[in-house]
């Protein structure tokens with residue numbers, strides 16, 4: 461095991477951040493509009509609702525937040541689930557991590573935000589539906605760090621969470637996702653491996669695949685990394701339902717991160733090295749050229765060669781109207797599960813290693 465990159469409170473932490481209780485309670489749980497974990501009693505579990513953006517009716521969306529505040533000081537790790545609303549395994553994984561924590565024996569804090577994009581979660585849909593424009597939906601993972609004075613409710617919601625919950629408290633973060641409805645995903649990390657602390661975290665996860673990824677603008681992961689808060693995105697398989705085997709491995713990797721940082725006692729579980737995790741730095745997309753019904757010739761985690769047939773498509777009469785080949789040698793990371801396939805839609809994505817010499 462390599463040396464531990466110590467996590468010290470990041471320098472941008474505003475000294476003035478305090479907890480603001482609104483005075484409201486929801487189902488007996490206090491509501492906060494701002495949280496400083498330093499204000500919470502050590503050695504205990506805490507639950508609050510974070511007051512997010514207002515709805516058009518004037519009421520607010522409230523995000524359930526759990527904090528396991530260790531008896532002893534240490535870093536604060538954030539666990540975020542439900543930025544996309546149809547990614548239920550993210551919620552189960554974070555719940556299971558929190559249930560295993562005993563604050564009395566912890567040195568540091570774990571803060572969990574569950575079901576961040578409230579209206580998307582309520583309707584089990586990926587994107588946040590708004591009232592504007594007759595119901596324009598927004599991708600809630602392309603707008604971080606948000607803007608409290610932004611033009612849309614999801615942007616404002618992200619800004620509130622960022623300014624008043626995440627950025628002031630977190631030293632490290634893990635954002636849990638799955639693939640979106642209609643597809644399926646291996647157990648997979650997006651991680652900017654150029655960052656030593658991020659690489660160390662990624663190597664602690666016993667996942668199928670890791671993509672070394674500089675990060676997409678607007679994702680929560682990229683917002684964290686840009687703010688010098690080491691972070692990665694954990695993709696836990698299929699959407700809508702719980703994916704129990706992948707959830708268990710995601711929990712094991714997350715607990716490894718907490719153990720290696722000394723927040724939680726105990727020996728490490730399995731890591732990437734022990735499960736022969738495949739690393740790549742490219743994700744080749746195969747998109748359909750025709751409308752039709754899709755038949756997969758390979759499935760998740762299968763190795764493929766460049767040029768290998770991976771899927772075909774039939775019209776309503778059963779004739780083959782398109783066949784698809786892998787453009788690279790790699791492993792299957794994402795597949796379409798919806799058999800009906802419009803032109804241009806994602807058939808498959810293959811994780812592969814780009815030629816470094818060609819940049």
Ligand SMILES: [Zn+2]
Nearest residue numbers: 544547637638
């Ligand atoms: Zn997602």
